[in-house]
Amino acid sequence: MNSKEYPKIGIRPIIDGRLGGVRESLEEITMNMAKNVADLFSSELRYPNGDPVNCVIADSCIGGVKEATNCAKKFKKENVGVSLSVTPCWAYGTETMDFDPHLPKAIWGLNSTQRPGAVYLAATLAAHNQKGLPAFSIYGKDVQDMEDQSISEDVKEKLLQFARSGMAVALMKGKSYLAIGSVSMGIVGSAIDPDFFQEYLGMRNEYVDSTEVFRRIEKDIYDPEEFQKALEWTKKHCKEGEDYNEEGKQRSREEKDEDWEFVVKMTLIIRDLMDGNPKLKEMGHGEEAFGHDALVSGFQGQRQWTDFLPNGDFSEAILNSSFDWNGIRAPYMVATENDSLNGISMLFNYLLTNTAQIFADVRTYWSADAVKEVTGWKPEGDAKNGFIHLINSGSATLDGSGKMTKKGESVLKPFWEIEEQDVKACLKATTWYPANRGYFRGGGFSSKFLTEGGMAVTMCRINLVKGIGPVLQIAEGWTIDLPEEVNSSLDDRTDKTWPTTWFVPRLTEAEAFRDVYSVMYNWGSNHGAISYGHIGKDLITMASMLRIPVNMHNVEAEKVFRPSAWNAFGMDNEGSDFRACAAYGPLYQ
Numbered sequence: 126m127n128s129k130e131y132p133k134i135g136i137r138p139i140i141d142g143r144l145g146g147v148r149e150s151l152e153e154i155t156m157n158m159a160k161n162v163a164d165l166f167s168s169e170l171r172y173p174n175g176d177p178v179n180c181v182i183a184d185s186c187i188g189g190v191k192e193a194t195n196c197a198k199k200f201k202k203e204n205v206g207v208s209l210s211v212t213p214c215w216a217y218g219t220e221t222m223d224f225d226p227h228l229p230k231a232i233w234g235l236n237s238t239q240r241p242g243a244v245y246l247a248a249t250l251a252a253h254n255q256k257g258l259p260a261f262s263i264y265g266k267d268v269q270d271m272e273d274q275s276i277s278e279d280v281k282e283k284l285l286q287f288a289r290s291g292m293a294v295a296l297m298k299g300k301s302y303l304a305i306g307s308v309s310m311g312i313v314g315s316a317i318d319p320d321f322f323q324e325y326l327g328m329r330n331e332y333v334d335s336t337e338v339f340r341r342i343e344k345d346i347y348d349p350e351e352f353q354k355a356l357e358w359t360k361k362h363c364k365e366g367e368d369y370n371e372e373g374k375q376r377s378r379e380e381k382d383e384d385w386e387f388v389v390k391m392t393l394i395i396r397d398l399m400d401g402n403p404k405l406k407e408m409g410h411g412e413e414a415f416g417h418d419a420l421v422s423g424f425q426g427q428r429q430w431t432d433f434l435p436n437g438d439f440s441e442a443i444l445n446s447s448f449d450w451n452g453i454r455a456p457y458m459v460a461t462e463n464d465s466l467n468g469i470s471m472l473f474n475y476l477l478t479n480t481a482q483i484f485a486d487v488r489t490y491w492s493a494d495a496v497k498e499v500t501g502w503k504p505e506g507d508a509k510n511g512f513i514h515l516i517n518s519g520s521a522t523l524d525g526s527g528k529m530t531k532k533g534e535s536v537l538k539p540f541w542e543i544e545e546q547d548v549k550a551c552l553k554a555t556t557w558y559p560a561n562r563g564y565f566r567g568g569g570f571s572s573k574f575l576t577e578g579g580m581a582v583t584m585c586r587i588n589l590v591k592g593i594g595p596v597l598q599i600a601e602g603w604t605i606d607l608p609e610e611v612n613s614s615l616d617d618r619t620d621k622t623w624p625t626t627w628f629v630p631r632l633t634e635a636e637a638f639r640d641v642y643s644v645m646y647n648w649g650s651n652h653g654a655i656s657y658g659h660i661g662k663d664l665i666t667m668a669s670m671l672r673i674p675v676n677m678h679n680v681e682a683e684k685v686f687r688p689s690a691w692n693a694f695g696m697d698n699e700g701s702d703f704r705a706c707a708a709y710g711p712l713y714q
């Protein structure tokens with residue numbers, strides 16, 4: 126996507142409008158605050174295509190309503206999706222405030238006592254709160270001279286947390302979730318709730334029956350040259366594993382070769398359904414060339430498709446990875462089992478980090494005693510309190526093997542930081558086993574890797590709860606390594622042809638994080654979306670922008686950053702989150 130098409134961050138320099146000395150003395154300082162923040166955002170934040178985030182500054186400082194409305198017009202024209210007001214001085218709250226009900230907004234009032242920047246901040250936040258337009262408050266801890274135009278570390282952190290989360294909100298607006306197929310095995314997340322998408326995320330829902338994938342395979346509605354290139358790459362880099370199906374259930378070599386061709390075609394077609402492909406227009410398929418403008422999709426697969434056709438695991442895994450036959454590229458967000466709520470959870474993580482995502486069943490809690498009982502090994506170190514087995518066939522990115530490195534550490538990274546050796550290492554760590562024919566009667570292949578331990582990760586999940594609406598749950602923690610024989614023993618008890626991640630959440634005093642068992646027990650669904658890094662604070666900030674309450678998290682209290690209005694809903698932060706979200710209702714209602 127061309128970065129000009131992405132939403133921008135709008136910056137509003139707010140000034141005391143009194144001419145005859147006051148305003149004149151502040152013009153340069155105020156405009157410089159805006160320019161410095163714009164430089165910060167463009168240097169620190171990237172769009173999903175890797176380009177620096179674009180900022181738009183109002184044409185003039187805003188001292189009154191006329192300049193405020195001029196700025197609003199400019200922001201609309203420039204596709205501004207996030208709004209930040211900055212000021213070193215007093216100004217007139219309701220005359221200068223940002224009135225747009227859909228723009229995530231914040232105000233930075235400089236803590237410099239020569240002029241009352243903090244007073245403007247408080248006065249205007251009061252206006253925002255009274256008018257039901259919640260805004261984030263940014264105010265530095267230490268007084269700085271007005272002439273000191275640097276951005277202190279604590280202010281920088283808040284500005285970036287706000288901007289990352291606001292940009293994620295803006296990037297979702299107007300884009301689609303594409304459901305390919307419908308409900309998978311009674312998984313309620315694959316029964317799309319269009320009101321959630323429309324009212325909370327500002328997103329559209331697109332639907333195609335799975336037969337559309339089949340039609341395009343049958344009618345060769347995909348790029349034949351790319352198919353050949355993709356098949357060659359797949360044969361060379363995607364090593365097939367042993368067939369663990371019992372004798373009578375194994376597909377012949379010929380059938381497996383046909384399956385490889387089939388799943389490669391599925392991959393091209395699912396991508397084209399999401400993004401479109403101009404090549405299809407050249408081939409005379411003008412309508413198919415458009416695609417469905419989907420930022421995220423879900424493939425039902427089970428059961429009707431997989432009961433007679435090769436499964437979607439190859440397609441989901443490759444599309445979720447940051448590379449394919451065309452080289453290193455941004456990952457696609459594709460949910461297996463068409464679990465749209467886990468697809469959105471993956472999308473939240475992705476838009477906040479620009480890294481590929483692991484889709485997993487939250488499959489098993491292993492207590493230390495149970496591990497000792499089964500393997501003879503008494504868990505120690507990070508595993509001593511037990512751990513959770515995250516595993517699902519299909520949508521786990523191959524980046525999730527943790528074979529990419531940065532300064533010698535296992536990481537997942539934005540595609541523009543990935544190097545060829547990272548790709549090779551991930552492919553080498555992945556084996557593609559013939560699909561379990563008990564589950565996948567139609568055959569296909571499942572990706573298998575074991576995630577490297579020692580990575581900070583965050584698992585999240587959106588759940589829809591009758592009477593509340595959407596709630597978000599978040600568990601920060603780490604991946605862990607188990608001794609080889611312990612890993613094999615536990616993994617072999619499950620589905621050894623699927624990707625495995627051993628996960629330990631950070632434990633806290635909170636009930637749901639009292640121990641590892643409680644995290645599993647309180648998880649609201651069979652699935653979770655796992656991102657590299659501890660990104661819980663950004664998820665919490667973003668959720669508050671969307672008015673989605675967070676029902677469970679283990680993020681340190683000092684990192685929780687929500688609109689100032691939330692404070693008015695009580696002193697218990699987590700309870701006030703629910704009360705505020707209920708009071709404001711969905712962002713796009």
Ligand SMILES: C[C@H](O)[C@@H](O)[C@@H](O)C(=O)CO
Nearest residue numbers: 427462486517518564651
């Ligand atoms: C193959 C199996 O049906 C799996 O798809 C099943 O265990 C799930 O992943 C359920 O979420």
Ligand SMILES: [Mn+2]
Nearest residue numbers: 462485486517
């Ligand atoms: Mn699953």
